[in-house]
Amino acid sequence: MAYNNKYGDTATVAQKPDNALSLEKKGSNVKYNYIFDAKYRICYDNDYLKKYFTPGPEEDDINTMHRYRDAIVYENKDNRNFERIFFGAFVLFPYSKEDEYRNHQFYKSIEKVGVGGLPFLPNATHLVEDLLDEVITDSPETAFESTVLQHGMYEYLEKIEFNNKEVLVGNLSSHKQLEVNLKYKFYHIPYSEIRSSLKYIKYVAIAQTKAKGFGDDAGIRYYGRVKSFEILRRSEIKEIPKDSDELYVRFTIDKWEKLDKKIDLDGRSVRHRFYTNLFLLKNANIVPDLLIKTKEDYRLYLELKRLDKIKVELNKNDVDDDTMVKGIAFKNLNISFTGDSYQVYKGKDLVDNISIDDFRKKPNVAIKRIKKYI
Numbered sequence: 399m400a401y402n403n404k405y406g407d408t409a410t411v412a413q414k415p416d417n418a419l420s421l422e423k424k425g426s427n428v429k430y431n432y433i434f435d436a437k438y439r440i441c442y443d444n445d446y447l448k449k450y451f452t453p454g455p456e457e458d459d460i461n462t463m464h465r466y467r468d469a470i471v472y473e474n475k476d477n478r479n480f481e482r483i484f485f486g487a488f489v490l491f492p493y494s495k496e497d498e499y500r501n502h503q504f505y506k507s508i509e510k511v512g513v514g515g516l517p518f519l520p521n522a523t524h525l526v527e528d529l530l531d532e533v534i535t536d537s538p539e540t541a542f543e544s545t546v547l548q549h550g551m552y553e554y555l556e557k558i559e560f561n562n563k564e565v566l567v568g569n570l571s572s573h574k575q576l577e578v579n580l581k582y583k584f585y586h587i588p589y590s591e592i593r594s595s596l597k598y599i600k601y602v603a604i605a606q607t608k609a610k611g612f613g614d615d616a617g618i619r620y621y622g623r624v625k626s627f628e629i630l631r632r633s634e635i636k637e638i639p640k641d642s643d644e645l646y647v648r649f650t651i652d653k654w655e656k657l658d659k660k661i662d663l664d665g666r667s668v669r670h671r672f673y674t675n676l677f678l679l680k681n682a683n684i685v686p687d688l689l690i691k692t693k694e695d696y697r698l699y700l701e702l703k704r705l706d707k708i709k710v711e712l713n714k715n716d717v718d719d720d721t722m723v724k725g726i727a728f729k730n731l732n733i734s735f736t737g738d739s740y741q742v743y744k745g746k747d748l749v750d751n752i753s754i755d756d757f758r759k760k761p762n763v764a765i766k767r768i769k770k771y772i
Contacts, residue, residue, distance in 0.1 A: 433487040454502050455489040455515035463487035463513045486512035493517035496525050561691045563598040563673035569605045578637050580654050586635055589645040600624055602649050605668035618661040622651035669718040686710035689723050694754050701765050702728045729772050744771050
């Protein structure tokens, strides 16, 4: 928390809000900043006090919050874009009837545009406490969804192409194949298996399964960018000889790299191949994480995972291109993915049905709905 800090690295003039809260969140290198500007005027004129102590801050104060939130920008040295660095700006004003104030337009505007007012007195602190709890515990995705054109927006946008087939995850026949693939920087797979997806593939990742003798080394550890590919007969792949005229695709890999952390197979076998995207590949812990296909599903996954341990449930045990996420087990709940809604089950009882559209518009509200059934 900084008091009366001067923000001078802007495109126009420096700004000096009263209090600025700066947060760092796990999984993001972006700073999440919020302004809390106190507007407490001391005056002994009864008419003025009567006017001031009506619900809500002055409109001029709200306009000041818009100016702070929108005017304080900085030039991102990585992409040369000017970006906002504040995710919200709030007036603190003296008023004690918090329940009454919940219906005020300047309270509702906080959820809509991240600008508004909050009553704050020794006996009226609940709304400020609720807001602080929300901005502190929000995931990076929640912070971005509740704001527009903020600092780090470009980092966030890169994460949302969840149905991209840019990464081919293929299996291996043996330890020998792994050694040869790594040594000669290539990977081969029958053309018939990837014919329709070939043009989308930019990376190859290798799944080492227990069924092929990898034991404790089972998992996804290596990946590489595709430098080029060619379609040829299997007999023409000399590094691993096989007398066959079946058509194969041979991917030449620029270089094999190790993931920061091996992706666990979660006791599953990878049959043939499946597809994912580079963001999921670099952020997954277990194989089911790689099969999330939409931004909303991933958002729900992140929010619940942040609260407690979860289990991504698949429609079958073996993993291939037909394997899909059917839901998430969370505490005593099972959340089923139907395609257009999230059905919340407690035991065998359906306790809630949250449409994807509602979740997309107000994810915070949807998460609170889920949490109340725990």
